[in-house]
Amino acid sequence: MLELVVCSLLIIGALFVLLGSFALLKLPDFYTRLHGPTKATTLGLGGLVLASVLFFSFGQDMVNVQPLLIAIFLFISAPITAHMLIKVALHQKLPMIDKTSNKNWQQQLVKGNEQEKG
Amino acid sequence: MISMVLLGVMSLIGLALLLNLWALLRGPSLPDRLLALDTMYINSIALLLTYGMYTVSQLYFETALLIAMLGFVSTVAVCKFLLRGDIIE
Numbered sequence: 157m158l159e160l161v162v163c164s165l166l167i168i169g170a171l172f173v174l175l176g177s178f179a180l181l182k183l184p185d186f187y188t189r190l191h192g193p194t195k196a197t198t199l200g201l202g203g204l205v206l207a208s209v210l211f212f213s214f215g216q217d218m219v220n221v222q223p224l225l226i227a228i229f230l231f232i233s234a235p236i237t238a239h240m241l242i243k244v245a246l247h248q249k250l251p252m253i254d255k256t257s258n259k260n261w262q263q264q265l266v267k268g269n270e271q272e273k274g
Numbered sequence: 275m276i277s278m279v280l281l282g283v284m285s286l287i288g289l290a291l292l293l294n295l296w297a298l299l300r301g302p303s304l305p306d307r308l309l310a311l312d313t314m315y316i317n318s319i320a321l322l323l324t325y326g327m328y329t330v331s332q333l334y335f336e337t338a339l340l341i342a343m344l345g346f347v348s349t350v351a352v353c354k355f356l357l358r359g360d361i362i363e
Contacts, residue, residue, distance in 0.1 A: 159275060167279065174286050208323050222335050233342070240357075244308075
């Protein structure tokens, strides 16, 4: 029974990791491409870590929580990395696809600030 | 059964690493390549975890944690360099 749970967690995790890497290739511009690795890959690694916790605490007295440390660190650091990367992309003014909504948000922000002052 | 599943999972993660390598070589701009490199770090952590389960040994957790920390610090350092032209101001 536990083996089945570990196997299904492993397969789901690996499929999510593969999906994140495929999104990195498939999506059209940088801003959409950032979604794949930061969400799907992190979720897949969470599944793999859960499977590892179950696998190594099988037949032992206590739960082995050492792999959870990796998952917690990655769940904290992945949004920070995404934030830094999107700041770099906005700084370098990378091209967006045409369907991007709210494209001129910087000009709107400046205009709103001027209206607030005046 | 679980060793077969682990072999399959390792091959899937290897395929994901190859896709990342393609994205790293193709990426039109520098942030694209940086994102591909960061994803390669995370995928190599996943590969180490599954390999540690395959050779029932807990030695690989420390290595995976080390790779996670080094990947995070190096990505943030390159981002700071691209933003400011300097890492420590």
